[in-house]
Amino acid sequence: MSSKKINLKEKFSKFTQHWSPKIIAEMNDYQFKVVKIKGEFIWHNHTDTDETFLVIEGEMVIKFKDNKVKLSKGEMFVVPKGVEHKPFAEKECKILIIEPKGVINTGDAESDLTVDKETWI
Amino acid sequence: MSSKKINLKEKFSKFTQHWSPKIIAEMNDYQFKVVKIKGEFIWHNHTDTDETFLVIEGEMVIKFKDNKVKLSKGEMFVVPKGVEHKPFAEKECKILIIEPKGVINTGDAESDLTVDKETWI
Numbered sequence: 001m002s003s004k005k006i007n008l009k010e011k012f013s014k015f016t017q018h019w020s021p022k023i024i025a026e027m028n029d030y031q032f033k034v035v036k037i038k039g040e041f042i043w044h045n046h047t048d049t050d051e052t053f054l055v056i057e058g059e060m061v062i063k064f065k066d067n068k069v070k071l072s073k074g075e076m077f078v079v080p081k082g083v084e085h086k087p088f089a090e091k092e093c094k095i096l097i098i099e100p101k102g103v104i105n106t107g108d109a110e111s112d113l114t115v116d117k118e119t120w121i
Numbered sequence: 122m123s124s125k126k127i128n129l130k131e132k133f134s135k136f137t138q139h140w141s142p143k144i145i146a147e148m149n150d151y152q153f154k155v156v157k158i159k160g161e162f163i164w165h166n167h168t169d170t171d172e173t174f175l176v177i178e179g180e181m182v183i184k185f186k187d188n189k190v191k192l193s194k195g196e197m198f199v200v201p202k203g204v205e206h207k208p209f210a211e212k213e214c215k216i217l218i219i220e221p222k223g224v225i226n227t228g229d230a231e232s233d234l235t236v237d238k239e240t241w242i
Binding site for chain 2: 004006007008009025026027028030049050051069070071074075076077078098100
């Protein structure tokens with residue numbers, strides 16, 4: 001049994017890009033990804049799956065068409081499948097995303113922010 | 122779109138029992154559970170699924186038959202399915218567990234610590 005633990009702070013220290021999810025762990029067919037976000041993302045949804053956001057450091061907003069939710073460190077939110085959302089962070093925010101393997105960061109909406117092949121860190 | 126966020130600290134403030142997972146969120150057929158642990162759990166494994174531990178506050182150890190891993194705040198570990206493990210915490214430790222709906226806390230090993238029906242908090 002390998003005893004390789006995952007330290008979130010150490011993972012975040014390894015990259016600087018925004019909106020570029022890095023895979024840090026797998027559980028069955030799900031993945032854990034660390035992401036640094038800053039500024040506006042794009043409107044999108046994930047047709048086939050819910051998506052979980054957990055804020056590790058900083059503050060973010062998830063905008064919905066009719067509402068929004070502000071998340072601070074230690075707060076999480078599960079965006080239901082099919083729901084249009086747009087993440088936003090005024091200052092850099094560090095988050096953990098949990099979702100099934102193969103989910104594309106921009107969901108149904110292709111853009112310059114789309115990461116075709118997410119990598120491990 | 123409901124904008125009900127989940128605050129981990131607030132969830133932990135709502136109960137005192139040890140080794141009694143409380144469901145706080147669902148993502149597809151997976152659940153997020155907060156647990157306070159202290160002392161020794163029992164040896165067990167989950168035949169059909171991996172199980173993720175993320176330490177929110179404090180320190181814990183996951184013992185394996187041939188090894189162990191010590192986790193502090195901000196550290197996580199995915200126990201692969203079928204692997205015997207025994208969580209332990211010298212002092213109270215607050216953790217987030219992520220695993221499929223329906224997983225029993227003591228896995229294949231029934232004991233006084235088995236929680237038959239985990240509840241939401």
